[in-house]
Amino acid sequence: MNSKRQFPIWHPFTQHAVMPEMTPIAQSEGAFLTSKDGRRIFDGISSWWVVTHGHCHPRIVDAISEQAGRLDQVIFAGHTHEPAEELAEKLLHVTPASLSHVFFSDSGSTSVEVALKMALGYWQNTGNADRTRIVVMENGYHGDTIGTMSVGERGVFNAAYEPLMFDVTSVPFPRPNDADATVAALELVCTRGDVAAFIVEPLVLGAGGMLMYPPEVLAQLKAVCEAHDVLFIADEVMTGWGRTGSMFACQKAGVEPDIACYSKGITGGSLPLAVTLCRSEIFDAHYSKDRSKTFFHSSSYTANPIACAAAVANLKIWLEEPVIERIADLADMQNRHIAQMMDDDRFDNVRQCGTIAAMDLKVRDDGYLSDVGPKLYAFFQERNLLLRPLGNTLYVMPPYCTTDDNLAEVYNAIAEAGRTFGS
CATH class of the missing domain: 3.90.1150.10 (Aspartate Aminotransferase, domain 1)
Structure with a gap:
């Protein structure tokens, strides 16, 4: 052949x-x-x-067409532009109040990679370099890059790449009538003192088999993280933008994450774009005259103006239509x-x-x-x-x-x- x-x-x-x-x-x-x-x-x-x-969708198509004729691309390091500024403002208006900074990327996988690096950078820059452990949920899926495979379920998807992946600690999926075991497992691992972050898909584990668990369990998991000063990362790449019934899944549990990842529906499905939002404390840990504390992450098309314009149009639909x-x-x-x-x-x-x-x-x-x-x-x-x-x-x-x-x-x-x- x-x-x-x-x-x-x-x-x-x-x-x-x-x-x-x-x-x-x-x-x-x-x-x-x-x-x-x-x-x-x-x-x-x-x-x-x-x-x-x-x-x-006509409103999104028109926004793309108009922006393509005005500004197609510009390096986002040292530069900015109106679509990104407007999108960031609108995102901060609709996302949990705890989130105050927006970092742009171009896919769900990269938004999660950004979140993991933010978490580790936060602990490194605040003098807690021993906090390196990432805790995940059994059957989770967070993407196909090396870091996101590492925090996802191990199996046929990634067996060939095992030598490249880092170790994580897993807690069981909260099965019906046994969710307490998941909460207890997270509590136990968090007492070790070396946990940097817990990452989870809120309410629905997508590629893991559309596995679903109730909002009150998500709230309990967040409470455990708060009690042990562990960063809570919400991977809302799939669950965001209305899929679970509210704009974001965390809203159904009254949970405000420390870091959140949004992609997929952010442009209404028209163009690739992703964002990672974080609390001010995480940004502040990287803010320094010491350039070694810079957040070292980028992609060539970070905050592409055309994709941002599509996302702005999407947000306007959310804000102006039922x-x-x-x-x-x-x-x-x-x-x-x-x-x-x-x-x-x-x-x-x-x-x-x-x-x-x-x-x-x-x-x-x-x-x-x-x-x-x-x-x-x-x-x-x-x-x-x-x-x-x-x-x-x-x-x-x-x-x-x-x-x-x-x-x-x-x-x-x-x-x-x-x-x-x-x-």
């Missing part, structure tokens, strides 16, 4: 030996993608969890449709948090590498539905412009998939 000729593009999280053909997409609008051959495909996963208000009401309506629709799966014995652990719904198809081989995963993906593609199961876990996370009829079609297909592939 001449792989260079057959697969010139190497696609992400794709085993080309199993999926040799990609679906060519020509355009998009609202909750739909249009393939090159004219098929309208419902985007049931918001194109990897990024699209919020809908594809090609987005929360749309999210509540979508969550209600999800709740009505997922209720029909409760009595289907082919599915297990049917669950919902805000606009996210998930269920596990009962099969003999479960888990991310379950053979049923590619079969389910192809099954839904044949029905013009973009659903990308996590192994035998099916989930629906659509844009906020989704209608009840759209969801009816999705859940009818899921029920049919259960009859076809379930055991």
Whole structure:
């Protein structure tokens, strides 16, 4: 096989030996993608969890077009520009009051890398260099760079890269009726005195299988961190921008993180951008005439003006339109449709948090590498539905412009998939 000729593009999280053909997409609008051959495909996963208000939202498209003709890019070290300034101001207006400084990057993974470096830099610069331990939650996922893999679940995703990763301490996922074990485990490790930070996906662990836990547990975990002076990092890359029902997941628990990571929906899903927000104490620990205390992190496209303009347009939609009401309506629709799966014995652990719904198809081989995963993906593609199961876990996370009829079609297909592939 001449792989260079057959697969010139190497696609992400794709085993080309199993999926040799990609679906060519020509355009998009609202909750739909249009393939090159004219098929309208419902985007049931918001194109990897990024699209919020809908594809090609006119206000965001106009902002991108206008900004592209004015200022496309400028080095952000030693310079600034209006879209970044306006975006930072608006972010500080809608995010927890504890957060006072905005650091720009370009993806969810890098926003988490920034958070980890901020935490370690804080302790180093305040004379506590022995605080280096990072605590994580079992089944977590925070990205695919070396640092973010290190703080994520170890397994098939990263086994080949194990020599590059640093050690972390893990606490168990808060399972129903056993959340106290998670809180107790965090309490125990924090008493060691060497913990720099605890990083967690609030309320929903995405790539780990859409695992969900209640807000009160998140609040308890934050209280433990406060009691032991451990920095609390909220990875809201996926859970932010309305997915869990509130603008940010931490709001549902009344939690104000020390450091927070936001990406994906920050531009409404139009362009790559990320931010890491932190408390003033963390910025102040790096603020010094001693240049060795500089926060040494950058990317070439930090605070790209066009991406920032898209994010400003997104924030204006949030501030000027009834987005929360749309999210509540979508969550209600999800709740009505997922209720029909409760009595289907082919599915297990049917669950919902805000606009996210998930269920596990009962099969003999479960888990991310379950053979049923590619079969389910192809099954839904044949029905013009973009659903990308996590192994035998099916989930629906659509844009906020989704209608009840759209969801009816999705859940009818899921029920049919259960009859076809379930055991």
